[in-house]
Amino acid sequence: MKRYKILKLKWEIIPIIIFLGIWEIIARLNLISGHFFFPPFSTIVTEFWYLTVNGVLGPNFLSSLIRVLVGFSTGSIAGLLMGIIMGWSEVTNKALSPIISLIYPIPALGWLPLLMLWFGIGEILPITIIFICSFFPILYNTVTGINNVNKNYIFAARILGASDLKILVTIVVPLALPNIFTGLRLESGMAWRVIIAAEMVAIPTGIGALLMKAESLIRIDIIIVCLIILGVMCLSFEIFFTFLEKKLTNRWR
Amino acid sequence: MSSIKLKDISKYVCKNVNLEIFDKELLVLLGPNGAGKSTLLNIIAGLIDYQGSVFFDHKPVDKLPANKRRIGYLFQELNLFPHIDVAGNIAYGLRVQKQSQNEIKVRVENLLQIMKIKHLSSYYPKQLSGGEKQRVALARALANSPSILLLDEPMNSLDYRTSKYLRTEFKILQKKLEITTIYVTHNFYEADEMADRIAVLDKGKLEQVGSPEEIFFHPTKAVSDFIGEPNILNGDYYHRLSFLKSTEIKDH
Numbered sequence: 001m002k003r004y005k006i007l008k009l010k011w012e013i014i015p016i017i018i019f020l021g022i023w024e025i026i027a028r029l030n031l032i033s034g035h036f037f038f039p040p041f042s043t044i045v046t047e048f049w050y051l052t053v054n055g056v057l058g059p060n061f062l063s064s065l066i067r068v069l070v071g072f073s074t075g076s077i078a079g080l081l082m083g084i085i086m087g088w089s090e091v092t093n094k095a096l097s098p099i100i101s102l103i104y105p106i107p108a109l110g111w112l113p114l115l116m117l118w119f120g121i122g123e124i125l126p127i128t129i130i131f132i133c134s135f136f137p138i139l140y141n142t143v144t145g146i147n148n149v150n151k152n153y154i155f156a157a158r159i160l161g162a163s164d165l166k167i168l169v170t171i172v173v174p175l176a177l178p179n180i181f182t183g184l185r186l187e188s189g190m191a192w193r194v195i196i197a198a199e200m201v202a203i204p205t206g207i208g209a210l211l212m213k214a215e216s217l218i219r220i221d222i223i224i225v226c227l228i229i230l231g232v233m234c235l236s237f238e239i240f241f242t243f244l245e246k247k248l249t250n251r252w253r
Numbered sequence: 254m255s256s257i258k259l260k261d262i263s264k265y266v267c268k269n270v271n272l273e274i275f276d277k278e279l280l281v282l283l284g285p286n287g288a289g290k291s292t293l294l295n296i297i298a299g300l301i302d303y304q305g306s307v308f309f310d311h312k313p314v315d316k317l318p319a320n321k322r323r324i325g326y327l328f329q330e331l332n333l334f335p336h337i338d339v340a341g342n343i344a345y346g347l348r349v350q351k352q353s354q355n356e357i358k359v360r361v362e363n364l365l366q367i368m369k370i371k372h373l374s375s376y377y378p379k380q381l382s383g384g385e386k387q388r389v390a391l392a393r394a395l396a397n398s399p400s401i402l403l404l405d406e407p408m409n410s411l412d413y414r415t416s417k418y419l420r421t422e423f424k425i426l427q428k429k430l431e432i433t434t435i436y437v438t439h440n441f442y443e444a445d446e447m448a449d450r451i452a453v454l455d456k457g458k459l460e461q462v463g464s465p466e467e468i469f470f471h472p473t474k475a476v477s478d479f480i481g482e483p484n485i486l487n488g489d490y491y492h493r494l495s496f497l498k499s500t501e502i503k504d505h
Contacts, residue, residue, distance in 0.1 A: 155300050156332040158319045160346035161397060170349070174336045252336040252377045 039221045044228070047221040056210070061229065064195055064206040067123070068233075071130025072191045076184060079135040083142025087176070088168055093143070100139070108133035108194050109201075116202055126198045126206070133194045138183040145179025146172055178253065181245035188237035196230055255310060255400035255433040257297060262305035265292050266457035270305075277431045279424070281444040283468075284454035285479060290437040291329070293454070294403045297435070298324050309401070325394035325402040325432075329409060331386050333378040339389050340365070340374040346397040364392040367426070384415040391423070395430070402427070402434040408443065420447060441480045445469065455479060 020041045026032060027040035039047075051057040086093040108129050119125050149172050157167045199208025207226050214222035257274040267289040274280045282290045296303045299319035307314050314322060333342050340361050347357045365371040368388040378386060387407060394402060408416040424447055427434050438444055444451050445465045452462045453476045460475040461468060468476060469483055 150332070152328060152330055152332045153334060155319075156326070156328060156334070157345070157349075158300070159298055159322075159324060159326045160349060160393070161320045162345075162349040163320065166349050170345075171334060249336070252379060 037220055039224070043221050044224050048225045048228075051222065051225060057225070057229075060205060060207055060210045064192075064199065064208070065233075067126045067206065068130060068191045068195050071127040071195070072134045072188060074127075075131035075134030075191075076138050076187070078131070079138030079183075080142050080180065082135075083139040083180075084146065084168070084173060086139070087143040087146025088172065100136070104136045104140070109197055112198060112202060121202060121204070126195055126203055129198045130191050130195055134187045134191055137187050137190075138180070141179050141183030142176060145176030148179065149175045177249050178245070181241060181249070185238050185241040185245065188241055189234040192230060192234045192237065196226075256308075257401060257433060257435070258308040258311070259293070259297070260306045260308065262293070262296055262303055262307070264296060264301065264303040265289065267292055267296075268457050270454075270457070270459055272452055272459060272462065274433060274435060276433055279427050279434045279436060279447060279449045281448035281451045282435055282437045282454055283439070283441060283444045283451050283480075285439055287456075288439075288454045289457040290439075290454055291405050292457075294326070294405050294435065294437060297401070298322065298326050298403060323397065323399050323401070325397065325399035327390050327394045327402070327404040327407045329405045329407065331390040331407075333386060333390055333393070335378050337377075338374070339370065339376050339378075339381070342378070342389055343392045343396050345393065350397065360396060364396060368392045383411050384419060387411065387415075387419055395432075400433065402432050404434065404436045406437050406439070408438075416443075423447075441469075453479065 024040045024042060027038050027043075032038040048057070082096075086096055111129060111132055112125075115125055115128055119128065153171050153175065154167055157171050162170065195206065196208040196211065199206035200212045201208075203209055207229055211223060211226040214220075214226065256276045257272075259270055259272045262270040266287065270289075270293065272293075282293065284290050292301070295301045297307055299314070299317060299322050309322075334345065337345065343364055344357050344361045347360060352360075361374075362371075365374055368391060370385060370388050370392065373381065373385060373389070378389070381389065390407070408420060411419065420443065436444075436447055438447075448465050450463060451465055451468045453460045453468065455475055460479075461473045463471075468480070470485075472480060472482075
C-alpha cells in the first residue's frame with residue numbers, strides 16, 4: 001500500500017518537473033522578452049534562497065501565516081458554532097437567515113474600507129477580514145450539513161433514549177462532518193487569497209505587502225517567489241483538511 | 254407486563270383507531286401501502302403527535318416523550334448509525350442512558366452472541382450485508398431491554414431465503430424474551446407465519462382483528478379484497494413415503 005502511494009506521488013510530480021523544465025528552457029532561450037521580465041526558474045530558486053537568508057521572507061511569511069491562522073480558526077469556530085445552532089434550531093434559523101443572506105454576498109475585501117476606518121491599520125484589520133471570509137461559508141456548510149442529516153437517524157437515537165443535546169453531539173454533528181469539511185477545505189485556501197489581497201492594499205507587512213514592494217521595484221523574480229509561496233500555502237491548507245476529513249470520515253463513508 | 258391500548262387514535266390517514274395488544278403477544282399489523290401502519294407505530298413510539306390516547310399497562314403515556322417510553326423500534330430502513338461501528342450501534346442506547354462501562358460491555362457481548370454477529374463487532378454498517386444489518390438493528394433495539402418492540406416491515410429489503418430464516422429466528426426469540434411486539438407487514442403469508450393475532454388496517458381504518466385462521470377463513474369483505482378469497486379444498490391426509498406427505502383431494 002505504502003509503495004503504491006509513493007508511486008502515485010511520483011507520477012504527480014512528473015508534470016510539475018516537465019512544466020518547470022519548459023519554463024527554464026523558454027526563459028534561457030530568451031523566447032519571451034528576455035530574462036528581466038521572464039526570469040528562469042533557477043533564478044527564482046536563487047532569489048528565494050537570498051530572501052530567506054537575508055531575513056526578508058521569514059518575517060513577512062510569518063506575519064501572513066499568523067493572520068491566516070488566527071482569522072481562519074476564529075472565523076471557522078464561530079461559523080461552526082453558529083451553524084450548529086441555526087441548523088438545529090428552526091426558530092434561530094428563521095430569525096437569523098434573512099440578515100445572514102443579506103451580509104453573506106458582500107465580498108470579504110468589500111469590508112476593507114469600512115474596517116480600515118473602524119480599526120485603523122493594524123493586526124486587527126487583516127484578522128477581521130479573514131474572520132469574515134471564513135465565517136459565512138463555514139456557517140452555510142454547517143447548516144446545510146445538519147439539515148441534510150437523515151431525520152430517521154434522529155428518530156432512532158431518540159427511541160434509544162438520547163436527549164436532544166446527546167443526539168446533536170453524537171449523531172447530527174458527526175454526520176454533518178463531510179459538509180463541514182468541504183467548507184473548511186475551500187475556505188482555508190480562500191483565506192490565503194484574501195490575506196494577500198488585503199496586505200497588497202492596506203497592510204505594510206506580509207507576503208502581499210512584499211508583493212507590492214517587488215512590483216514598485218520591478219522585481220519580477222520576487223513577485224514570482226511570492227506567488228509560488230501563495231500557491232503552495234493554499235494547496236497545503238487544502239491538503240491538510242482533505243487529510244483530516246479522510247481520517248475522520250473515511251472509515252464509515 | 255406490557256400491554257398496549259390505542260383509544261380513538263387519529264392522525265393523517267388513521268381515523269379513530271381502537272386496538273389492544275396483549276402482554277407478550279406478537280400482533281401483526283397487516284395492510285396495503287399507505288394504510289397508516291407506520292403512522293400507528295410512530296404514534297406508539299411517541300415520535301409524532303396525535304389525537305386520542307395510548308396506554309401502556311393501562312397507564313396513559315401521551316405526555317411521555319419518545320426517549321422515555323422504553324420501546325425497541327426496528328425501522329424499515331433500519332437506520333443504523335453509519336459513523337458508529339456495530340458494537341457502538343448496539344451500545345448506543347445503553348451509553349446515552351449512562352449505564353456503567355462494565356454493564357454495557359457485558360450486555361453488548363451477550364447480544365452479539367445471541368444475534369450471532371460477534372465477528373462483526375468492529376465493522377461499520379456499510380460493510381454489512383442486508384441480513385447482517387438486520388441482526389445488528391434488532392440487537393440495538395433490544396439492548397435497552399425494552400418492554401415493547403415495534404418492527405416496521407423489517408424484512409422488506411431482504412431476499413426470500415434470508416427473510417424466511419430471520420423471521421423464524423425472530424419468532425423464537427420473541428417467545429423466549431416474552432416481549433410484547435407489533436410487527437408491520439403488507440404480506441399476508443409473512444403475517445400468517447409470525448402472528449399470534451393479526452390486525453388488518455386499510456385506509457386508516459381497522460377492518461378486522463383476529464387469529465390468522467380467522468382472518469384467512471372468515472375475512473370481512475374489505476379484508477378479502479386485500480388478501481383474496483381463500484381456495485379451500487377438502488381432502489384426506491395420508492403418508493405415501495416416510496419422508497413425503499400427501500393429500501388426496503376428494504371434492505371441492
